[in-house]
Amino acid sequence: MNEASFIAATHFGFGPGPQDGPSGDARGWLKAQLQGPDPGLASGAFAGLPTGQQAVDVLRADAMARKALKEQGLPEKGNFHSQARPLYEQDATAQINFAATTQAPFRERLVWFWANHFSVSAQQNQAAPLIGPMLREAIRPHVTGSFAGMVQAAERHPAMLRYLDNDVSIGPDSRAGQRTGRGLNENLGRECMELHTVGLAAGYTQADVTAMANILTGWSIAPSDKGSDSTGFLYRPFAHEPGAQTVMGQVFDGGEQAGIDALNFLATYPSTYNLLAKKLVTHFVADNPPPDAVARISGALRDTGGDLGAASAALVDLPQAWTPGQKLKTPFDYVISTLRAAPPPPDQPAPKLLAILSGLGQPAWGAPLPNGWPDTAAPWAGSDSVTSRIDWAYTYAGRFTDSGAAPMDVAQAALGPLLRPATLAAMQSAGSRREALTLFLTAPEFQRR
Structure with a gap:
C-alpha cells in the first residue's frame, strides 16, 4: 500500500485491518464503497436483531410488567428484569463489531456520521432498544441515497419519536x-429544524417551530397489535392538530401528508445543504473547515437535490481531505481503529466494548444532548x-503478551509510511511486547486520522 492508500483507510475509514485496505487506486477504492446496498444489511451481519416494531413491543411488555408490580x-x-436493556446491548455490540471488521470502512464511517447527525440517546426516555x-x-x-429520504425515515422512526417526546405530543385542538x-x-419540531435540516442560519422564528410541531402531531409509535408498521410507527389522526400550518412562508395542509411535505421542504432548503456540507467537511477534513471545501460539498448537494452518495464522492475529491493527521480520533474511532x-x-475473550466506550467517555449511542457527540478535538x-x-491502551496491549501479532507488524500494517521514525525507535527499545504495543497505540499518529 502506498501513502495515499493508508490515508484513504485511516482518514476516510477506521484504519486498515491486517488484511484490508486499497491496493492501488485509493480514490477508486473509496468511491466503490458508495455503490450498491449497505454491506451490513446485504451480508446478513445483523440477522436476528429486532425490528423497530419488535423493540416497541418489548418496551410495552416492560411497561406492563412495571405496572403489575x-x-x-x-x-x-x-x-x-428489563427485556429492553439486553436488546440495546446486543444491537450496539453487533454494529460496533461490524465497524471493526467491515471491508467497506468509508461507508461504515458515513453510517456512524449520520447516526450522530440524527442523534438519539440511549440514556433518555427508554429509547435505548x-x-x-x-x-x-x-x-x-439511505447513506448513499437522498437526504430527504433519510430525513423522512429518521424523523418518523420510533427511536426519534420516543427520544424527543413526539409520541406524546397532542394537538391542543385535536x-x-x-x-x-x-x-x-415542540421538541421534534425544533430539533428537526435547528439540528437536522435548515439550521439557525435559515432565520426561522418560534412561530415556525410551533407550526412544525403542530404538523408532526399524530406521528407516534405503537406495538404490533395496534396497527403499526414494521418500524413501530403509527399515525394517530385523532391526536393531529387540525388545519393548515405555515412554516417559513410555506403553507402545509393538515394530516400525515403535511408532515411528509414539510420535511421534504426543510430537507431540500438551501441552508440545509450548507449545514450538512459544513458538518461533513468538519468530519472528513479539519476542525476548521475550509470555506472553499464547504462550498464544493454544498454545491454537490444542491446540484443533485441532496444526493448523499454524490456528496460523499465529492468529499473524496477534495484535495484538503488527503492531508493525514488533521482530526483527533474520538474514543469510538480510537477503539474501532485499535480493534482493526x-x-x-483468538485465545482471548472478546473485549467488553460497551464498557470500554463508557470508560473512555463516549458510551455507545449515549450523547447527552440532541446535537450528538462533538466532532472537534x-x-x-x-x-x-x-x-x-x-x-x-496498556490494558488492551496486555492481551498480546504471549500471543497475537508482533507490535512492529501491527504498526507497519496500520500506518505504513505514516508511522513516525520516533515511534518506531521507541517501540524497538521497549522492554516488552506489551510496552511496545502501548507505545504504538498512544503515538500521536495513531491518535489522529
Whole structure:
C-alpha cells in the first residue's frame, strides 16, 4: 500500500485491518464503497436483531410488567428484569463489531456520521432498544441515497419519536387534546429544524417551530397489535392538530401528508445543504473547515437535490481531505481503529466494548444532548481523556503478551509510511511486547486520522 492508500483507510475509514485496505487506486477504492446496498444489511451481519416494531413491543411488555408490580405493591428491584436493556446491548455490540471488521470502512464511517447527525440517546426516555433498529431501518438504507429520504425515515422512526417526546405530543385542538387537555410538545419540531435540516442560519422564528410541531402531531409509535408498521410507527389522526400550518412562508395542509411535505421542504432548503456540507467537511477534513471545501460539498448537494452518495464522492475529491493527521480520533474511532489494527488474539475473550466506550467517555449511542457527540478535538483532548486512553491502551496491549501479532507488524500494517521514525525507535527499545504495543497505540499518529 502506498501513502495515499493508508490515508484513504485511516482518514476516510477506521484504519486498515491486517488484511484490508486499497491496493492501488485509493480514490477508486473509496468511491466503490458508495455503490450498491449497505454491506451490513446485504451480508446478513445483523440477522436476528429486532425490528423497530419488535423493540416497541418489548418496551410495552416492560411497561406492563412495571405496572403489575406497582399494582401489587411490590418494588421493582429484585422483581423486575428489563427485556429492553439486553436488546440495546446486543444491537450496539453487533454494529460496533461490524465497524471493526467491515471491508467497506468509508461507508461504515458515513453510517456512524449520520447516526450522530440524527442523534438519539440511549440514556433518555427508554429509547435505548430502538436506536439499533433506527440505524438499520432509517440510516443504513439511505447513506448513499437522498437526504430527504433519510430525513423522512429518521424523523418518523420510533427511536426519534420516543427520544424527543413526539409520541406524546397532542394537538391542543385535536379530538385527543380536547378530551384529555394534554398539549403540544415542540421538541421534534425544533430539533428537526435547528439540528437536522435548515439550521439557525435559515432565520426561522418560534412561530415556525410551533407550526412544525403542530404538523408532526399524530406521528407516534405503537406495538404490533395496534396497527403499526414494521418500524413501530403509527399515525394517530385523532391526536393531529387540525388545519393548515405555515412554516417559513410555506403553507402545509393538515394530516400525515403535511408532515411528509414539510420535511421534504426543510430537507431540500438551501441552508440545509450548507449545514450538512459544513458538518461533513468538519468530519472528513479539519476542525476548521475550509470555506472553499464547504462550498464544493454544498454545491454537490444542491446540484443533485441532496444526493448523499454524490456528496460523499465529492468529499473524496477534495484535495484538503488527503492531508493525514488533521482530526483527533474520538474514543469510538480510537477503539474501532485499535480493534482493526490489532484484533484480539483468538485465545482471548472478546473485549467488553460497551464498557470500554463508557470508560473512555463516549458510551455507545449515549450523547447527552440532541446535537450528538462533538466532532472537534477540544472536547476529547483534556488530560482526563488522554489518561483514560493511555490506561486502556496498556490494558488492551496486555492481551498480546504471549500471543497475537508482533507490535512492529501491527504498526507497519496500520500506518505504513505514516508511522513516525520516533515511534518506531521507541517501540524497538521497549522492554516488552506489551510496552511496545502501548507505545504504538498512544503515538500521536495513531491518535489522529
